[in-house]
Amino acid sequence: MPEGHTVHRLAARHQELFGGEKVLAGSPQGRFAEGAALLSGSVLDVTEAYGKHLLHHYAGDRTLHVHLGLYGKFADGDGEPPEPVGQVRLRLRSDRHWLDLRGPTACELLSPPEVEALRARLGADPLRADADPDAPYARIRRSPTPLFALLLDQSIVAGTGLIFVTEALFRAGLPPTTPGRNLSPEGWQRIWADLVELMGTAVRTGRIDTVHPHHLPEAMGRPPRVDRHGGEVYVYRRAALPCHLCGAAILRGDLAGRNSYWCPGCQPAPRARRRA
Structure with missing residues (x-):
């Protein structure tokens, strides 16, 4: 889609x-x-x-x-x-x-x-000048639902799909299973700003590129991505391939009925608190 x-x-x-x-x-x-x-x-x-x-x-x-x-x-x-x-x-x-x-x-x-x-019935669209980022966060901050599912919910954030959500979470260093209520206001501001930037660039270029300039193939000396979706990405549809940053194998799993991709090295799950 x-x-x-x-x-x-x-x-x-x-x-x-x-x-x-x-x-x-x-x-x-x-x-x-x-x-x-x-x-x-x-x-x-x-x-x-x-x-x-x-x-x-x-x-x-x-x-x-x-x-x-x-x-x-x-x-x-x-x-x-x-x-x-x-x-x-x-x-x-x-x-x-x-x-x-x-x-x-x-x-x-x-x-x-x-x-x-x-x-x-639609959420805030990062590509619209009239979007209010406070409205989606008001729902996210109260929810135990994983951020991956919340950011794909069109009644919360409109226009985002698997690629933008997967890549924005990587760039934020957050695993897709992070509960919405664990996201700080500062963390949400960074994700929202990132979505505005990534999606705005995609409007201008007609393709989705989510890697920073110093991680592009020519900068890293690696071959370009070959995929029908095009664009350079960190984790989307890169299961079992090494992370561009840490070298860990990218993981894939089912979350909210969708394929989720993440790097266990760059998006580590928080450690469980030990009981006294």
Whole structure:
């Protein structure tokens, strides 16, 4: 599933393609035919990303809401659109550009109250200027749930996925099983600032790189990472490989129903207190 930076990049791209223009909408697949008919002929005012949710706001208080889920993908181009191939849920086009959407989890029209309800159920998005980092910490500091699960909870922090969460915990030196209530205010401020930096860089570059400059392949004399996700990382999908910092074998385990990765040397579990 795309992480939040991808959705923010899509919002910017769609604004560039269609912002301020009247669009024609259709649903070659047919599953969004009713919504497309209502949307067609409207002017796209502005696009917005909130976590992993993409919003197109059109004149007349209509909002297109898209959640890509595991399989959703966009394609776009210039000029006349090609013949639809596969299950195209939504096609938008103007005089200059076209856009196709396939396989989303959600593709729907929302009213203003429904948009507000969507925002209300999402946590703070590190990529949004209006994000309040105190709100997620108010929940984290009271919870015995592992930080790994809390940071993946979209009602607490919106837009984070496995890569950003796994890597932010490594960079903070905290094992993924750390209870939320054990995280200090200073520790949370460091994690939040790190998420803002890492995710912001990913928006600009289009890839997720989480290693510091002095740990890049060219600086360390090591081969670059070869993985379909791309980018240089410390622990994500590096199980059994040596840590770039301490050399310990990276571990993998199931936590909250997801694959978790950590370094036992750089993210040591706290020692249990001895009973007197």
